[in-house]
Amino acid sequence: MLTDSEIHARILARKPRHALERALYCDEGVYRADLAQIWYREWLFAAPAAALPRPGDYVTLQVGAYPVLVIxxxxxxxxxxxNVCRHRGQRLCAAEAGHTTVVVCPYHQWSYELDGRLRRARDMGEGFDPAAFGLKPVHARDLGGLIYICLADQPPALEALAGTAARYLAPxxxxxxxxxxxxxxxENGNWKLVLENNRECYHCGGSHPALCRTYxxxxRHTAIYGPEAASPEILAHWARCEAAGLPARFVHAPDxxxxxxxxxxxxxxxxxxxSTRAAVARRMGAMPFNDAGSLLLYHYPNTWNHFLADHAIVFRxxxxxxLATQVTTWWLVDAAAEEGHDYDLRTLTEVWLATNDEDRRVVEENQTGILSPAYEPGPYSPVHEEGVVQFVDWYAGLMAAxxxxAPALAAE
Incomplete structure (x- = not known):
């Protein structure tokens, strides 16, 4: 198991525009460092706000060692x-999603209000202060319908993404x-392989026959570096969308x-x-036409999303x-859309259900090959894999920093 200093040295020694070395995709020490330096410090997409339509609706997720309740x-x-009882540490909610009016520990029935305050703890004796035993909070933000959480005591700034996402997602x-x-x-592969696979479509023609009917x-359609790399078709699409009130142009964080x-x-x-036609008869929100394409949003380390005229698909x-990564996909439709009348569930989901399974197989075979002692990092395509280069550079830069x-103290 690599130490932090060994990981740091290997990241600094990596060959630019090449895949990472074997240990960075499979070593237990690297996994622990990834959790500590990225997953426990960055904002993470938790769920769409639509998964919590009513007070008392909740979802749960496991981030490394931390079970989290979003309600x-x-x-x-x-x-x-x-998602931990303040009595003896029992996990409070085991289901992935549900509804409750009061959060009750299944072990000794300590109960909590939906705002985290301890409501009842029976027979705790004199001097027990319920106010001192509320649930421990996790930072949470709703970014235009996407709920983010952060486990850090002091989370990084989120205002730029929050404002931009709210504007782009509003329609x-x-x-x-x-x-x-x-x-x-x-998916039986390292989380970085899951993200790398998403950041390119070099594999799409050979792996995703259903998706490639429309995507x-x-x-140049998903050029990572902006308008100067975009095709005339993309530029024309941006102009058409923006004339109809849809923010469309490429925008990104500095890093x-x-x-x-x-x-x-x-x-x-x-x-x-x-069929390439709309899956849902009722458009979402204020979308002005059916062929608005897909609004792409990714955010490292854990989400990519598609927002179309008739539905949205969000990924966590x-x-x-x-060597294992969980991928959750939500399909969102307008609240007034009725299954069986406005859409058929199979038609709505079949392309991405197939695509997810195809990506799972790709990632698992990728991981199997990397585990071989014969593996050595190969070069990324400068045409098709700029998105992968950019992700790996982001990861390596953040981890290296x-x-x-720590700088040594000067001698007195």
Missing amino acids: RDRDGAVRAFH SGLDRARVAHVCTIT SDNP YQWRLSRIPLKDNAESFTL VLPVSP RLAP
Whole structure:
């Protein structure tokens, strides 16, 4: 198991524009460092706000060693807490999602209000102060319909992403969306391989026949470095969308930790369907036309998303172990859309259910090959894998900075 100093040295020694070395994808020490330096310090996508439509609705997630509860309180605000009873540490909510009026520990029935205050703890004797035993909070923010959490005591700034995401997502009307379907799978590969696979479509033509009916694998459609790299088709799409009130142009964080851009689908396709037509008869929010394409949003380390005219698909990535990653997908539709009338669930979900499973197989075979002693890092394609280069540079830069040894004190 590598130490932090060994990880730091290997990251500094990596070959630019090449895959990472074997240990950085499978070593237990690297996994622990990733958790400590990234997953426990950065803002993480937890769930769409549509998963919590009513006070008392909740979702749970496991971030490394931390079980987390995200719940809507009686005033409608979204809150997050460590999913741990303040009595003897029992996990409070085991289900991935549910509804409750009071959070009750299943062990000794300590109960908590939806805002985290301890409501009842029987037979605790004189001098017991319930106010001292509320649930421990986790930072939570609603970014235009996407709920983010951060485990750090002092979370990094989020204002730039929050403001930009709220503006770009507003036409999708996520505040009046509902969950049509949710699916969770485990991919037997390191979380970085899951993100790398998402950041390129070099593999799409050979791996995703259903997706490629509507989603172009032309690298200029998802160019990572902005308008100067975009195709004339992209520029024309941006102009059309913005004339209709849809923010569309490429925008990103200075370090590319997040990016938004609206791209057209192939041949004026309307949605991710086998027919290429809309999956849902009722458009989302204020979307002005069916062929608005997909608003792409990624945010490292754990989410990518597609917002179309008729539905949205949001993804959450969570590390499980050095060699396993959980991927959860939500399909969102307008709250007034009725299954069986406005959409057919199979038509809505079949393309991305297939794509997720295809990506799972790709990641697992990628991980299997990397585990071989014969593996050595190969070069990334300068045409198709700029997004992977950018992700790996972000990861390596962040880890190198956070694992750097403290400067030695000057001798007196």
